[in-house]
Amino acid sequence: MRKITFFAMGFSVLATIGQAKTPVLNVLTYDSFTSEWGPGPMVEAAFEAVCACDLVFQGAGDGAALLARLQLEGITSDADVVLGLDTNLIEAARDTGLFAPLPQLPSAKLPIVWADPVFAPFDWGWFSFVYEQGTVSNVPQSFVELAASDLKIVIQDPRSSTPGLGLLMWVKAAYGDGAAQIWADLADNIVTVTPDWSQSYGMFLAGEADMVLSYTTSPAYHLIAEGDESKAAAAFSEGHYMQVEVAGKLAATDQPQLADQFLTFMTSAAFQEVIPQTNWMYPAYAIPTGLPSGFEQMITPEVSLMFDPKEASALRDATLSEWRAALSR
Amino acid sequence: MARSAVSLTLVGVTAVLGLLLIGPLAAVIWRADQGLTALDIEAVRFTLWQAALSASLSVALAVPLARALYRRRFYGRGAIISLLGAPFLLPAIVAVLALLSVFGRVGLLAQGAAMLGLTLPSIYGAMGVILAHVFLNMPFAVRLLLLGWQSIPSERFRLAQSLGFGPPALFLHIELPMLRLVAPGAVMAIFMICLSSFAVALTLGGGPRATTVELSIYQALRFDFNLGAAAALGLLQSTLCLAALGLAALLPMQHGFGIGLDRALALGPPKGWRAYADFAGIFCATVFLLLPLGVLFYTGLSGIGSLPWVIWPAAARSVGVALCAAFLACFAALILAKASLRYGRFYEGVAMLPLATSSLVLGTGLFLIIHPFFSPARAALSVTILTNGFLSLPFAFRILLPDLRRLYADYGHQMTLYDLGPWAAFRFVIWPRMRPAIGFALGVTAAISMGDLGVITLFANADGTTLPMMIARLLGAYKMQEAASAALLLVLLSFGLFWLFDSREGKDA
Numbered sequence: 001m002r003k004i005t006f007f008a009m010g011f012s013v014l015a016t017i018g019q020a021k022t023p024v025l026n027v028l029t030y031d032s033f034t035s036e037w038g039p040g041p042m043v044e045a046a047f048e049a050v051c052a053c054d055l056v057f058q059g060a061g062d063g064a065a066l067l068a069r070l071q072l073e074g075i076t077s078d079a080d081v082v083l084g085l086d087t088n089l090i091e092a093a094r095d096t097g098l099f100a101p102l103p104q105l106p107s108a109k110l111p112i113v114w115a116d117p118v119f120a121p122f123d124w125g126w127f128s129f130v131y132e133q134g135t136v137s138n139v140p141q142s143f144v145e146l147a148a149s150d151l152k153i154v155i156q157d158p159r160s161s162t163p164g165l166g167l168l169m170w171v172k173a174a175y176g177d178g179a180a181q182i183w184a185d186l187a188d189n190i191v192t193v194t195p196d197w198s199q200s201y202g203m204f205l206a207g208e209a210d211m212v213l214s215y216t217t218s219p220a221y222h223l224i225a226e227g228d229e230s231k232a233a234a235a236f237s238e239g240h241y242m243q244v245e246v247a248g249k250l251a252a253t254d255q256p257q258l259a260d261q262f263l264t265f266m267t268s269a270a271f272q273e274v275i276p277q278t279n280w281m282y283p284a285y286a287i288p289t290g291l292p293s294g295f296e297q298m299i300t301p302e303v304s305l306m307f308d309p310k311e312a313s314a315l316r317d318a319t320l321s322e323w324r325a326a327l328s329r
Numbered sequence: 330m331a332r333s334a335v336s337l338t339l340v341g342v343t344a345v346l347g348l349l350l351i352g353p354l355a356a357v358i359w360r361a362d363q364g365l366t367a368l369d370i371e372a373v374r375f376t377l378w379q380a381a382l383s384a385s386l387s388v389a390l391a392v393p394l395a396r397a398l399y400r401r402r403f404y405g406r407g408a409i410i411s412l413l414g415a416p417f418l419l420p421a422i423v424a425v426l427a428l429l430s431v432f433g434r435v436g437l438l439a440q441g442a443a444m445l446g447l448t449l450p451s452i453y454g455a456m457g458v459i460l461a462h463v464f465l466n467m468p469f470a471v472r473l474l475l476l477g478w479q480s481i482p483s484e485r486f487r488l489a490q491s492l493g494f495g496p497p498a499l500f501l502h503i504e505l506p507m508l509r510l511v512a513p514g515a516v517m518a519i520f521m522i523c524l525s526s527f528a529v530a531l532t533l534g535g536g537p538r539a540t541t542v543e544l545s546i547y548q549a550l551r552f553d554f555n556l557g558a559a560a561a562l563g564l565l566q567s568t569l570c571l572a573a574l575g576l577a578a579l580l581p582m583q584h585g586f587g588i589g590l591d592r593a594l595a596l597g598p599p600k601g602w603r604a605y606a607d608f609a610g611i612f613c614a615t616v617f618l619l620l621p622l623g624v625l626f627y628t629g630l631s632g633i634g635s636l637p638w639v640i641w642p643a644a645a646r647s648v649g650v651a652l653c654a655a656f657l658a659c660f661a662a663l664i665l666a667k668a669s670l671r672y673g674r675f676y677e678g679v680a681m682l683p684l685a686t687s688s689l690v691l692g693t694g695l696f697l698i699i700h701p702f703f704s705p706a707r708a709a710l711s712v713t714i715l716t717n718g719f720l721s722l723p724f725a726f727r728i729l730l731p732d733l734r735r736l737y738a739d740y741g742h743q744m745t746l747y748d749l750g751p752w753a754a755f756r757f758v759i760w761p762r763m764r765p766a767i768g769f770a771l772g773v774t775a776a777i778s779m780g781d782l783g784v785i786t787l788f789a790n791a792d793g794t795t796l797p798m799m800i801a802r803l804l805g806a807y808k809m810q811e812a813a814s815a816a817l818l819l820v821l822l823s824f825g826l827f828w829l830f831d832s833r834e835g836k837d838a
Binding site for chain 1: 531
């Protein structure tokens with residue numbers, strides 16, 4: 001055992017000598033961020049052009065897997081920055097005590113005020129129900145109208161998917177104690193609940209449901225990447241719940257300055273420009289060139305709903321059982 | 330000398346399996362800071378109920394189908410038997426979308442019914458879960474039973490014919506004893522597969538009513554980070570599986586059918602209504618199984634040529650993983666099957682252990698074990714090979730055991746007499762007579778190992794992505810069409826591997 005450790009140390013010393021010239025910044029993120037179609041490759045190239053470092057993205061499943069992995073690794077994690085937690089996971093992430101305060105960053109441009117000392121947003125979006133124009137004639141303008149209609153929807157499970165959890169919070173934020181009733185009324189509209197977003201979206205595209213829980217910006221993908229104008233997001237009068245994706249610096253990092261530099265870079269145009277057409281979300285900081293054309297056709301909800309992380313975390317268990325009870329009947 | 334090497338290997342294989350079951354679970358429990366909070370009895374009840382129903386229905390339907398395929402000869406029979414391997418090999422998400430394209434709200438069936446002015450009942454609900462599990466597992470049961478039928482020496486059938494046995498008597502005296510040998514193992518294997526169903530059960534179950542234990546484990550591990558709950562649920566799931574295993578062990582053991590001349594020639598099959606029933610059964614089952622696959626083929630095929638180039642190295646990596654895992658699994662299965670014949674059913678239990686494992690707990694536990702020593706990312710592909718080999722071992726075992734048991738019942742005496750060492754026994758007795766089963770086992774394990782993703786998500790992969798990861802990425806990037814093509818590629822490759830091993834050795838059997 002001791003011998004192995006000794007050898008391992010020897011190797012890591014050698015490895016450090018070999019790489020001494022270029023420091024390495026490890027950024028733990030979700031898998032689709034690092035993918036060929038995600039923001040990862042472009043962000044990596046842009047940052048490495050200015051940092052004289054090696055930026056390494058470690059992709060681990062989705063946002064929830066990311067947090068789970070971080071909790072498994074604890075302080076022994078070799079990650080310097082974690083990128084891709086969503087608002088509903090922030091409180092659990094903060095409770096790990098693994099994060100360090102942020103450096104001084106420009107303030108984010110969101111529909112809500114953001115003043116978290118530990119987590120900085122890098123993109124955001126509004127949840128909404130996406131439909132195919134032409135097949136849905138009376139587009140519902142609220143959960144009540146949706147529940148009263150005979151439209152079929154497909155949603156994601158809040159126990160395994162972050163958008164699914166977002167929908168749960170959306171109904172709770174809009175209806176409070178009346179949320180259980182909304183779920184009970186929605187029960188006959190729900191075709192099914194899928195473990196993750198892509199399965200829902202695939203079913204919607206295949207015609208299995210009239211509407212799918214996704215984002216207001218989802219139609220932009222079809223419009224810009226496919227030239228397909230038929231998809232649209234329904235605007236709800238209760239307002240739309242927001243998802244904000246954030247990044248934070250780990251306290252145990254061996255590259256604190258580089259981590260700060262990356263987080264500052266994250267707020268710059270070079271990073272933010274990549275977001276709209278890779279993550280299909282809104283950038284969290286202004287980009288001088290403006291949003292790609294096509295985004296102006298997306299709906300802009302008048303009311304933005306969001307619990308602060310503490311509230312969201314406190315509400316989660318109760319709303320989950322409420323949801324489960326309403327749909328199990 | 331060689332024999333002690335075999336014993337050593339046996340001890341090694343058993344130890345590795347035991348460690349793989351207990352190690353990760355222990356690692357998760359070790360890190361847990363709170364116990365199980367509210368155990369979900371409802372989830373356990375639903376899980377058991379759907380698994381029991383899916384397994385018994387799959388095997389019940391497989392019996393007449395396997396018999397029909399065994400005793401009829403017709404053009405395309407070999408192709409149908411090969412294709413029976415396909416549904417079992419589909420990754421869950423692909424299988425769900427393929428099934429929905431036929432049985433869904435706007436699927437082919439619903440469209441057909443609408444033309445006739447009919448409305449079909451919704452697939453979503455308990456019925457959908459059972460339907461999907463039968464679609465995925467019934468073909469596997471058919472293949473297991475078919476091996477059973479093929480293991481009956483043709484001398485038996487000749488004897489029966491000369492005694493004037495009609496089909497009912499033939500069933501009672503020759504086929505039923507074989508079924509008693511093969512069917513319980515098949516039911517148990519499928520029961521255990523369905524026990525850990527997660528995506529299929531939830532999506533087709535239509536909502537939280539269809540919550541399985543595996544989903545609760547996922548929630549505990551990912552969203553609640555309650556390792557205690559996850560470990561307790563994982564333990565519960567393993568206990569349920571072991572209980573099923575114990576139940577199956579109560580069934581009486583049978584012996585081989587006596588030595589035959591290794592001729593696999595069937596007698597003239599019964600004529601009249603039985604022929605019609607056989608062909609009707611084969612036809613219905615083929616349509617049921619092939620229609621969803623056909624849609625998959627149709628939607629994915631046009632895009633395969635234009636897939637982004639990164640798909641191809643990922644595909645090559647997946648094939649490599651699958652091959653390594655398959656040889657690992659079949660090697661271990663053969664060793665354990667031999668041991669269970671010699672030392673009793675303890676080793677049968679050992680070989681089935683992987684099915685009792687939650688792959689999520691397995692992945693998390695392995696991560697906890699590996700991570701203090703070196704970066705999990707570096708180990709990602711090796712861990713994938715090891716876990717895929719581990720998780721597919723029970724299938725290889727199920728396929729190999731009945732044949733090996735028969736072989737030892739019939740030829741064990743001679744092997745002892747001539748004092749054959751393990752290699753000679755394999756080379757001159759086992760391999761020539763078990764080639765169809767070994768080929769089938771290699772094919773199945775290779776194909777299963779292509780698709781698995783569950784274990785690996787925590788391990789950020791530094792050696793490059795595999796094909797299932799690529800599909801997940803395409804899906805996550807709205808590229809559903811490309812994902813469909815990549816999924817078809819995965820299915821074609823899995824099936825190609827399966828066919829390569831299976832048909833080379835099993836064509837004429």
